[in-house]
Amino acid sequence: MITAQELTKRYGDRTVVTDLSFTVRPGTVTGFLGPNGAGKSTTLRMILGLDAPTRGHATVSGRSYAAHPAPLTEIGALLEARSVHPGRTAHHHLQALAHTHGIPRSRVEHVLARTGLTEVAHRRVKGFSLGMGQRLGIAAALLGDPAALVLDEPVNGLDPEGVLWIRTLLNSLAAEGRTVLVSSHLMSETALTADHLVIIGRGRLLADTTVTDFVRRSGTGTVKVASPDAAALAGLLSAPGVTLTTDAHGIPLYELTPNTASLEEAFMDLTHDTVEYTATMEGAAA
Numbered sequence: 001m002i003t004a005q006e007l008t009k010r011y012g013d014r015t016v017v018t019d020l021s022f023t024v025r026p027g028t029v030t031g032f033l034g035p036n037g038a039g040k041s042t043t044l045r046m047i048l049g050l051d052a053p054t055r056g057h058a059t060v061s062g063r064s065y066a067a068h069p070a071p072l073t074e075i076g077a078l079l080e081a082r083s084v085h086p087g088r089t090a091h092h093h094l095q096a097l098a099h100t101h102g103i104p105r106s107r108v109e110h111v112l113a114r115t116g117l118t119e120v121a122h123r124r125v126k127g128f129s130l131g132m133g134q135r136l137g138i139a140a141a142l143l144g145d146p147a148a149l150v151l152d153e154p155v156n157g158l159d160p161e162g163v164l165w166i167r168t169l170l171n172s173l174a175a176e177g178r179t180v181l182v183s184s185h186l187m188s189e190t191a192l193t194a195d196h197l198v199i200i201g202r203g204r205l206l207a208d209t210t211v212t213d214f215v216r217r218s219g220t221g222t223v224k225v226a227s228p229d230a231a232a233l234a235g236l237l238s239a240p241g242v243t244l245t246t247d248a249h250g251i252p253l254y255e256l257t258p259n260t261a262s263l264e265e266a267f268m269d270l271t272h273d274t275v276e277y278t279a280t281m282e283g284a285a286a
Contacts, residue, residue, distance in 0.1 A: 001023065001024065001025055001026055001060075001061060001062075001148070001179055002023070002024040002047060002058070002059070002060050002075075002148055002150070002179055002181060003022075003023050003024075003058065003059045004020055004021055004022050004023075004043065004046075004047065004056070004058045005021050005056050005057055005058070005059075006019050006020070006021055006055060006056035006057075007019070007020040007021070007043060007046055007053050007055075007056040007057070007058060008020070008053060008054045008055040008056050009039070009042050009046060009051060009053055009054050009203075010054045015203060016039045016042045016203050017039040017042055017043055017046070017053075017200075017203040018202075018203045018204050019056070019204070020039070020043060020056070020200065020203065020204065020205055021056075021205065022198045022205060022208050024148075024179050024180075024181045024196075024198070025179065025196075026147070026148075026177050026178060026179045027174055027175075027177050027178075027179075028174055028179075028180070028195040028196050029170050029171065029173075029174045029180045029182060029193055029194045029195050029196070030179075030180065030181050030182065030194060030195070030196040030197070030198060031182055031183075031184060031190040031193070031194035031196070031197045031198070031211070032044075032181055032182060032183040032184075032198050032200075033183075033184070033187075033190065033197060033198070033199045033200075033267060034199060034200040034201055034206075034271065034274075035201060035271050035274055037202075038200045038201050038202060038203065038271075038274065039200055039202070039203035040152075040183050040200065041079075041152065041183075042203075043200070044077075044079060044150055044152060044181075044183060045079070046058050047060070047065065047150060047181075048065050048075070048077050048079070048150065049064065049065035049066045049071075050079075060074055060075045060148055061074055061075075061147060061148065070101060070102065070144070071144075072097070072101045072103065072143060072144030072146065073101075073103070073144040073145060073146055073147075074144075074146055074147055074148065075146050075147070075148040075149065075150060076140070076141030076142055076143065076144060076146040076148075076149045076150075077141055077149070077150045077151070077152075078134075078137040078138055078140070078141045078149075078150070078151045078152060078154055079150075079152045080137075080152075082133050082137075084125045084133070084136065084137075085125070086124065086125050086126030087124060087125075087126065088124065088125055089121065089122050089123060089124055089125065090112065090117050090120060090121050090122075090123065090125060090128075090136050090139070091108065091112065091121040091122055093125065093136065093140070094108045094111065094112065094136075094139060094140060094143060095108050097140060097143055098143060101143075101144060103143055103144055107143055107144070107145065108143070111139040111140075111142045111143050112139060114139070114142065114169075115135040115136070115138055115139040115142070116135060116165070117132070117135055117136060117139060120132065129157070130156070130157030131157045131158045131159060131162050133157070134154060134155070134156060134157050134158055134162075135162070137154075138151070138154060138166075138169075146178070147177075147178055147179060148178060148179035148180075148181070149173060149178060149179070149180050149181065150181045150183075151170075151180075151181070151182045151183070152183045153183060153184055153185065154166050154170075154182060154184075155184070155186060155189060163189065166193075167189070167192060167193050170182065170193055171193065174195070181198075182194065187262070187263045187264035187267055188262075188263070188264065190211075190263060191211060191215075191262070191263040191264075194211055195210060195211060196208075196209070196210055196211065197209060197210070197211055197214055199214075199267065199270060199271070201270075201271045201273075201274025202274045206270055206271065206274070207270060211263065214263070214266055215262070215263055215266050217266075218265065218266030218269055218270070227251055227252060228252060229251050229252070232251055233251050236251075
Protein backbone atom coordinates (compact mmCIF):
# COMPACT_ATOMS: atom_id res chain seq x y z
CA MET A 1 0.00 0.00 0.00
CA ILE A 2 1.17 3.52 -0.83
CA THR A 3 0.07 6.35 1.44
CA ALA A 4 0.54 10.10 1.05
CA GLN A 5 -0.28 12.22 4.07
CA GLU A 6 -0.49 16.01 3.75
CA LEU A 7 2.33 16.09 1.22
CA THR A 8 3.50 19.62 0.54
CA LYS A 9 6.42 20.70 -1.62
CA ARG A 10 7.71 24.22 -2.06
CA TYR A 11 10.54 25.50 -4.23
CA GLY A 12 11.35 28.94 -2.89
CA ASP A 13 8.13 30.93 -2.95
CA ARG A 14 6.43 28.51 -5.35
CA THR A 15 4.23 25.75 -3.90
CA VAL A 16 3.97 22.78 -6.25
CA VAL A 17 2.04 20.33 -4.04
CA THR A 18 -0.26 21.36 -1.20
CA ASP A 19 -1.58 19.13 1.63
CA LEU A 20 -2.02 16.15 -0.68
CA SER A 21 -3.37 12.99 0.97
CA PHE A 22 -4.47 9.73 -0.66
CA THR A 23 -4.04 5.97 -0.37
CA VAL A 24 -3.26 3.51 -3.16
CA ARG A 25 -4.52 0.08 -2.14
CA PRO A 26 -3.36 -3.40 -3.15
CA GLY A 27 -5.27 -5.35 -5.76
CA THR A 28 -6.29 -2.36 -7.88
CA VAL A 29 -4.85 -0.27 -10.69
CA THR A 30 -5.00 3.37 -9.60
CA GLY A 31 -4.77 6.04 -12.28
CA PHE A 32 -2.92 9.18 -11.19
CA LEU A 33 -4.23 12.03 -13.34
CA GLY A 34 -3.87 15.77 -13.63
CA PRO A 35 -3.13 18.50 -16.19
CA ASN A 36 0.43 19.44 -17.05
CA GLY A 37 1.98 21.25 -14.10
CA ALA A 38 -0.46 19.68 -11.62
CA GLY A 39 2.36 18.28 -9.46
CA LYS A 40 2.14 14.62 -10.49
CA SER A 41 5.86 14.10 -11.14
CA THR A 42 6.81 15.90 -7.93
CA THR A 43 4.41 13.71 -5.98
CA LEU A 44 5.84 10.54 -7.48
CA ARG A 45 9.36 11.71 -6.68
CA MET A 46 8.38 12.33 -3.06
CA ILE A 47 6.87 8.84 -2.80
CA LEU A 48 10.14 7.38 -4.13
CA GLY A 49 12.37 9.48 -1.86
CA LEU A 50 13.88 11.46 -4.74
CA ASP A 51 12.46 14.75 -3.44
CA ALA A 52 12.05 15.58 0.24
CA PRO A 53 8.62 17.00 1.11
CA THR A 54 8.49 20.40 2.73
CA ARG A 55 5.77 18.99 4.97
CA GLY A 56 3.97 15.68 5.29
CA HIS A 57 5.26 12.25 4.35
CA ALA A 58 4.74 9.29 2.03
CA THR A 59 5.05 5.62 2.92
CA VAL A 60 5.22 2.34 1.05
CA SER A 61 4.06 -0.67 3.05
CA GLY A 62 4.17 1.48 6.19
CA ARG A 63 7.71 2.86 5.73
CA SER A 64 9.34 5.65 3.81
CA TYR A 65 11.16 4.48 0.69
CA ALA A 66 14.58 5.16 2.23
CA ALA A 67 13.74 3.17 5.36
CA HIS A 68 13.34 -0.11 3.46
CA PRO A 69 16.51 -2.22 3.61
CA ALA A 70 15.82 -3.52 0.09
CA PRO A 71 13.54 -0.93 -1.53
CA LEU A 72 13.45 -2.56 -4.98
CA THR A 73 11.72 -5.56 -3.43
CA GLU A 74 9.03 -3.27 -1.99
CA ILE A 75 8.37 -0.82 -4.82
CA GLY A 76 9.41 -0.79 -8.46
CA ALA A 77 9.31 2.43 -10.44
CA LEU A 78 9.41 3.69 -14.00
CA LEU A 79 9.90 7.45 -14.12
CA GLU A 80 12.29 7.84 -17.05
CA ALA A 81 12.74 4.76 -19.21
CA ARG A 82 15.72 6.13 -21.12
CA SER A 83 17.89 6.69 -18.04
CA VAL A 84 20.13 3.75 -19.04
CA HIS A 85 23.72 3.87 -20.27
CA PRO A 86 23.35 3.51 -24.05
CA GLY A 87 26.42 1.27 -24.32
CA ARG A 88 24.95 -1.40 -22.04
CA THR A 89 22.83 -4.27 -23.20
CA ALA A 90 19.43 -4.82 -21.64
CA HIS A 91 20.74 -7.96 -19.95
CA HIS A 92 23.79 -6.20 -18.48
CA HIS A 93 21.67 -3.29 -17.23
CA LEU A 94 19.28 -5.58 -15.37
CA GLN A 95 22.09 -7.82 -14.16
CA ALA A 96 23.89 -4.83 -12.64
CA LEU A 97 20.73 -3.76 -10.84
CA ALA A 98 20.18 -7.28 -9.57
CA HIS A 99 23.77 -7.62 -8.34
CA THR A 100 23.79 -4.32 -6.44
CA HIS A 101 20.46 -5.07 -4.74
CA GLY A 102 20.99 -8.72 -3.85
CA ILE A 103 18.37 -9.93 -6.32
CA PRO A 104 18.83 -13.46 -7.76
CA ARG A 105 20.08 -13.58 -11.36
CA SER A 106 17.11 -15.77 -12.23
CA ARG A 107 14.91 -12.69 -11.92
CA VAL A 108 16.77 -11.06 -14.82
CA GLU A 109 15.74 -13.82 -17.19
CA HIS A 110 12.21 -13.79 -15.76
CA VAL A 111 11.55 -10.08 -16.30
CA LEU A 112 13.17 -10.14 -19.75
CA ALA A 113 10.72 -12.86 -20.73
CA ARG A 114 7.74 -11.16 -19.09
CA THR A 115 8.40 -7.90 -20.94
CA GLY A 116 9.10 -9.56 -24.29
CA LEU A 117 12.79 -8.59 -24.41
CA THR A 118 14.46 -12.00 -24.39
CA GLU A 119 15.36 -11.90 -28.09
CA VAL A 120 16.97 -8.45 -27.82
CA ALA A 121 18.49 -8.91 -24.35
CA HIS A 122 22.07 -8.74 -25.67
CA ARG A 123 21.59 -5.73 -27.93
CA ARG A 124 22.91 -2.34 -26.84
CA VAL A 125 20.24 -0.04 -25.47
CA LYS A 126 21.26 2.80 -27.78
CA GLY A 127 19.65 0.86 -30.63
CA PHE A 128 16.35 0.40 -28.83
CA SER A 129 13.17 2.01 -30.07
CA LEU A 130 11.13 4.14 -27.67
CA GLY A 131 8.77 1.23 -27.08
CA MET A 132 11.62 -1.19 -26.34
CA GLY A 133 13.04 1.34 -23.91
CA GLN A 134 9.68 1.45 -22.13
CA ARG A 135 9.67 -2.33 -21.86
CA LEU A 136 13.17 -2.28 -20.38
CA GLY A 137 12.11 0.33 -17.83
CA ILE A 138 9.17 -1.85 -16.82
CA ALA A 139 11.47 -4.88 -16.61
CA ALA A 140 13.68 -2.94 -14.18
CA ALA A 141 10.62 -1.96 -12.13
CA LEU A 142 9.60 -5.63 -11.87
CA LEU A 143 13.10 -6.90 -11.13
CA GLY A 144 12.76 -7.05 -7.34
CA ASP A 145 9.33 -8.75 -7.52
CA PRO A 146 7.93 -5.72 -5.64
CA ALA A 147 4.64 -5.48 -3.78
CA ALA A 148 4.00 -2.02 -5.28
CA LEU A 149 4.67 -0.36 -8.62
CA VAL A 150 4.77 3.29 -9.68
CA LEU A 151 4.74 3.79 -13.44
CA ASP A 152 4.85 7.19 -15.15
CA GLU A 153 3.38 7.13 -18.68
CA PRO A 154 4.15 3.41 -19.25
CA VAL A 155 2.46 3.24 -22.68
CA ASN A 156 4.49 6.12 -24.11
CA GLY A 157 5.97 5.03 -27.44
CA LEU A 158 4.26 1.66 -27.56
CA ASP A 159 2.41 0.39 -30.62
CA PRO A 160 -1.17 -0.94 -30.28
CA GLU A 161 0.08 -4.44 -29.44
CA GLY A 162 2.35 -2.97 -26.78
CA VAL A 163 -0.47 -0.88 -25.31
CA LEU A 164 -2.65 -3.99 -25.05
CA TRP A 165 0.25 -5.83 -23.44
CA ILE A 166 0.69 -3.09 -20.83
CA ARG A 167 -3.03 -3.12 -20.08
CA THR A 168 -3.00 -6.88 -19.58
CA LEU A 169 0.19 -6.71 -17.50
CA LEU A 170 -1.15 -4.03 -15.14
CA ASN A 171 -4.38 -5.92 -14.59
CA SER A 172 -2.49 -9.15 -13.92
CA LEU A 173 -0.18 -7.41 -11.43
CA ALA A 174 -3.18 -6.02 -9.56
CA ALA A 175 -4.83 -9.45 -9.64
CA GLU A 176 -1.71 -10.81 -7.91
CA GLY A 177 -2.48 -8.43 -5.03
CA ARG A 178 0.10 -5.78 -5.88
CA THR A 179 -0.38 -2.04 -5.48
CA VAL A 180 -0.26 -0.35 -8.90
CA LEU A 181 -0.10 3.44 -9.37
CA VAL A 182 -0.04 4.63 -12.99
CA SER A 183 0.34 8.23 -14.14
CA SER A 184 -0.99 8.87 -17.64
CA HIS A 185 -2.34 11.53 -19.99
CA LEU A 186 -4.25 8.97 -22.06
CA MET A 187 -7.82 9.09 -20.76
CA SER A 188 -9.12 6.38 -23.09
CA GLU A 189 -6.45 3.94 -21.92
CA THR A 190 -6.91 4.87 -18.27
CA ALA A 191 -10.64 4.18 -18.64
CA LEU A 192 -9.84 0.67 -19.86
CA THR A 193 -7.12 -0.07 -17.30
CA ALA A 194 -7.73 1.71 -13.99
CA ASP A 195 -10.16 0.74 -11.25
CA HIS A 196 -9.59 3.82 -9.10
CA LEU A 197 -8.59 7.42 -9.77
CA VAL A 198 -6.58 10.02 -7.89
CA ILE A 199 -6.87 13.36 -9.71
CA ILE A 200 -4.95 16.48 -8.76
CA GLY A 201 -4.84 20.04 -10.07
CA ARG A 202 -2.35 22.74 -9.12
CA GLY A 203 -0.97 20.43 -6.47
CA ARG A 204 -4.27 19.82 -4.70
CA LEU A 205 -6.51 16.77 -4.57
CA LEU A 206 -9.56 17.11 -6.84
CA ALA A 207 -10.94 13.56 -6.75
CA ASP A 208 -10.24 10.21 -5.08
CA THR A 209 -12.82 7.75 -6.33
CA THR A 210 -13.55 4.79 -8.58
CA VAL A 211 -13.64 5.27 -12.33
CA THR A 212 -17.29 4.19 -12.43
CA ASP A 213 -18.43 6.66 -9.77
CA PHE A 214 -16.40 9.52 -11.24
CA VAL A 215 -17.89 9.12 -14.70
CA ARG A 216 -21.41 8.55 -13.34
CA ARG A 217 -21.31 11.75 -11.28
CA SER A 218 -20.24 13.67 -14.37
CA GLY A 219 -23.25 12.57 -16.41
CA THR A 220 -26.00 14.87 -17.61
CA GLY A 221 -28.68 13.37 -15.39
CA THR A 222 -30.75 12.49 -18.47
CA VAL A 223 -31.74 9.17 -20.02
CA LYS A 224 -31.71 8.33 -23.71
CA VAL A 225 -34.95 6.63 -24.78
CA ALA A 226 -35.59 5.06 -28.18
CA SER A 227 -39.14 4.10 -29.11
CA PRO A 228 -41.17 3.77 -32.31
CA ASP A 229 -43.85 5.87 -30.60
CA ALA A 230 -41.69 8.57 -29.08
CA ALA A 231 -44.32 11.28 -29.34
CA ALA A 232 -46.86 9.34 -27.29
CA LEU A 233 -44.22 8.45 -24.72
CA ALA A 234 -43.07 12.07 -24.43
CA GLY A 235 -46.65 13.16 -23.94
CA LEU A 236 -47.19 10.69 -21.14
CA LEU A 237 -43.97 11.64 -19.36
CA SER A 238 -44.57 15.38 -19.60
CA ALA A 239 -48.24 15.33 -18.60
CA PRO A 240 -49.18 17.28 -15.44
CA GLY A 241 -49.04 15.27 -12.26
CA VAL A 242 -47.23 12.33 -13.85
CA THR A 243 -45.66 9.88 -11.41
CA LEU A 244 -43.58 6.84 -12.30
CA THR A 245 -45.07 3.42 -11.55
CA THR A 246 -44.52 -0.11 -12.75
CA ASP A 247 -47.69 0.06 -14.87
CA ALA A 248 -47.15 -0.14 -18.63
CA HIS A 249 -48.92 1.80 -21.36
CA GLY A 250 -48.11 -0.63 -24.11
CA ILE A 251 -45.37 1.52 -25.70
CA PRO A 252 -42.33 -0.54 -26.75
CA LEU A 253 -38.88 0.71 -25.79
CA TYR A 254 -35.83 -0.10 -27.87
CA GLU A 255 -33.33 1.67 -25.63
CA LEU A 256 -33.21 3.13 -22.12
CA THR A 257 -29.68 4.36 -21.41
CA PRO A 258 -28.38 6.95 -18.91
CA ASN A 259 -26.39 9.68 -20.66
CA THR A 260 -22.95 9.51 -19.04
CA ALA A 261 -19.77 11.39 -19.87
CA SER A 262 -16.60 9.69 -21.04
CA LEU A 263 -13.65 9.71 -18.66
CA GLU A 264 -11.99 12.34 -20.84
CA GLU A 265 -15.07 14.58 -20.72
CA ALA A 266 -15.42 14.14 -16.96
CA PHE A 267 -11.71 14.86 -16.46
CA MET A 268 -11.80 18.00 -18.60
CA ASP A 269 -14.87 19.25 -16.78
CA LEU A 270 -13.24 18.72 -13.37
CA THR A 271 -9.84 20.21 -14.22
CA HIS A 272 -10.66 23.08 -16.59
CA ASP A 273 -9.99 25.68 -13.87
CA THR A 274 -6.60 24.15 -12.99
CA VAL A 275 -5.03 23.94 -16.45
CA GLU A 276 -1.72 25.79 -16.47
CA TYR A 277 -1.69 26.59 -20.19
CA THR A 278 -4.93 27.16 -22.09
CA ALA A 279 -4.88 27.50 -25.87
CA THR A 280 -7.36 29.64 -27.76
CA MET A 281 -8.85 29.00 -31.17
CA GLU A 282 -8.17 32.58 -32.36
CA GLY A 283 -6.71 32.51 -35.83
CA ALA A 284 -7.13 28.74 -36.10
CA ALA A 285 -9.47 28.94 -39.06
CA ALA A 286 -7.92 29.85 -42.39
